[in-house]
Amino acid sequence: MLEVNRLRKVYDDASRTVEAIRDLSFGVGQGELVCIVGPSGAGKTTLLKCIAGLLAPTSGDVVLEGLPVTSPPPAMAVVFQEYGRSLFPWMTVHDNVLLPLKQKKMTAARRQELVRDALSAVDLNGVDGAYPWQLSGGMQQRVAIARAVAYEPHVLLMDEPFAAVDAQTRADLEDLIRVLWRRLRVTVLFVTHDIDESVYLGQRVLVMSHAPTVIMEDVTIDLPDERTQLETRSMARFGELRKHIYSQIQLAKQGWRPPSK
């Protein structure tokens, strides 16, 4: 349903040329939850912006449901890393979730229903009238997730969404993503620098190299679908996968990359 074909991105400005992504190709199937993990500075955000239609690739393309992505597609929603900057501080929680829906053709009652359902899906009840800055970081990111969910996307892109919240909130939010993914049957592409998080969340993990980025390995996460922080993370298989990906990342940091095809 989502295809990335030979994607290349070179930042070219007056002073210098930086090749952020060299050659990336991968596909994400309908309803899959795929994590992208890589060392910092691997061009993860660049890749995500290219997929989201926010940034034009230098060459190659992104195809969503058969159509090339040239601008942000209507079937896609993005959750950004900086929750503190991705919500409108002059709008209440309710209005933040509602605003994107006003662009869609539907009745006002339907919009209200979507907002209500999305907020209760992320366990935020009774804060409709609050402003984002009145909430904790974890709750703000829940609002951003609710906004994405209410938009009814086919693909949900998440750019290190939990990098800035504390560890316990983070575990709760990870479980929330698993629950939402299974309930809504939405395709999720989740970018992170946290290896444990990628293994815990994903069905597949794409390991990225250092910039200029290529894919080091496409790892299938053969853990059971029912995952809990306590049990899943203490499984032997979890440890093996984690160790494997960790060693790949170490290789990536040393500059090793797979032989080009």
Place this chain on the structure above:
Amino acid sequence: MSNLMPPSRRVAVVLALPVTLIAAWWITSADSQSFYFPPLQTILQTFAKLWFSPQALQNVVPSLVRFSIGYLAAALLGIGIGIPVGASRNLRNVLEPVLEFLRAIPPPVLVPVLILFAGIGDEMKTLVIVFGCIWPVLLNAVAGVCALDDVLAEVVRSYRIGRLARLWHFVLPGASPQIFTGLRQSLSIGIILMVVSEMFAASDGIGFALVQYQRTFAIPEMWSGIILLGIIGIVLSQIFRAIEAWLLGWYHGLRQSQRAN
């Protein structure tokens, strides 16, 4: 800190100095024989007689009407021009030197020039106010639009929020704290120009009345007019503060929550 004070105490703190100054003026001028510095009692009696009479409206109303039209026109023009200029780097580069030059011209010198083609009527006086008030609003609107958050801009793009909704729900509120800074500066400029423009060539207005009193040596009347201007300034700035508190409540809350962290 001041928020924790009981209201009665806060009122006392606010009023302490004004009351002291008025009392000092009252006492020191009580048996003044000076023609130019009459007793405050005389001034206040004149004030009551002069400015609470129906014919006072003949001077006060035209002044306030010209001020209101000029100030609101400057606000609308400043925001209306400032937003597209702030949004376009090219436009900014072309216009900035010209704007800086125009802003540097002291508006009162335009009075003789404007008399030539706008006559000595309301149009001239209103234009002087517009010309003086527009720059702080315009330049602050430009700066406000330039400083809009990139992450929010990406949110707006990725949710395909249309032009009008973008302007209304993102650009205007995002730039509004800066725009209000400009509006506040313009408020005092507008009051000054309201009076100054009436001192040159006029048949009514508070400025006109002041000059008349001075030329006819109606000294208590002159002083009472100055007090009236002070009171008008205070009332206008209180109205302004109330509107600002209403529209920028979110901003003050946001700032407070950022300081708390």
